[in-house]
Amino acid sequence: MTIPDDLLYTESHEWIKREGDNIRVGITDHAQSELTDVVYVELPKVDRQVNAKEATAVVESVKAASDIFAPAKGTVVEVNKTLEADPGLINREPYGQGWIFVLKINNADELKQLKDVEAYRAQIS
């Protein structure tokens, strides 16, 4: 199970990549392997404002629909439209082409509450 050490993580299995004032969000390798066979992704609208832990996207596998939560308060500035045609990217490249949305965050201090690689590895092991 891959857990890159340059990312942050949430308890609900999102990964977070800092990009200046923005964060890029996806789901972890562990999460995609638990869900398997992602068949549909519902993306948020660009410019939508979300609070931390607000359900922002939906990833559906054959078995179930799962909410993807905003790791911090912010505004959606970019969504991965490629997933609409190829939701399986989340399974194949969870940390790469399978990213889900980018948030412009209000307060970078909120990220301090997220897990680092060690904390996340401990959670899933």
Added chain:
Amino acid sequence: MPVQYTSIVREHQTVRNDVGIFDISHMGQLIADGSGAGEWLNTMLTNNVDKLDVGVGQYTFLLNERGGIIDDLIVYRIGEQRYLLVVNAARADEDFSWLQNHLKEGRSQERTSGGLETVAPCKLINRSADFGGVAVQGPRIAELFHALFGENANLPSRNTITDFPFSGTTVSVARTGYTGEDGIEVFFCATDAVKFWNAVLDKGKQLGIKPCGLGARDTLRLEMCYPLNGSDLSAERNPIEAGLGFFVDLTKPNFIGRDVLLNTKDAGPREKLVPFRMKEKGPPPRPHYTVFRDGERIGEVTSGTLSPSLNWGIGMAYVSSAHAKNGAEIEIEIRGQKFAATVEKKPLYRKPAP
């Protein structure tokens, strides 16, 4: 049985294209035995056990007094006076107590009317803990069956059950399943479970066998519109509403729930279980989503998924009978948004002609 071993979609395709094995050891097995067993079962179950020759099984329902479904099951006649009931895991204990209580009641009633000698004996045994089972399903089943039981063994015909010697023990092989593919269900002593499971995987290796989980079992059965108790069937629904009247013999003079079913049949059910298919590619339907027509709420989804064979959203829903017609246009509400769907005929998936 886990939800999946590797991937629901891959396990599903394996069963459609080659052959897969499911651990069904969780299912319950009850045995009714005695010269009165057949007559008594006919008062407890909807289908007619008199139609069964020895070695033949039938799909049937166990109903409550309101006609609601306690369980759906297969009853096999495994001897002149001996029947095997294969029931849902979650219902096995409830089924057993329900049947046991009625068996006792029947005896005490006869006793008070002074006619004890007229009661043909029947005893009921819960063997659920003693048996293990696997379902082996897929178009390559015949090859696998012969690899397991020898070239001269005869694959039982559909809905029949036969005992076969296997590696120092005996197993019961039924030509039944829950996937829409050709296949068998095999029952054996719980202590032989690992041995048999491993033998099937070993002999099936060259046929591309995979262990398959509950997830694939659910998508396979839903493509065929086979109902799942607890989702599509419940104590609040009767077999007529569920569109399964074929497995109810209303010509039998007496069985629990019969009066209610006769009324439902005469008056017509208020709601019916129908298969449906989404009109556009989009989010898959899920249980408990609301069904609309022209803005009016007409029902609720009981099963829904993305069909791995069709790569398309499918499901089953109870809808008001006025709209329970093939081709009816309905809408499924998914996270506040309505998506168009069409009522279809069973099954939702048909194998392409070879």
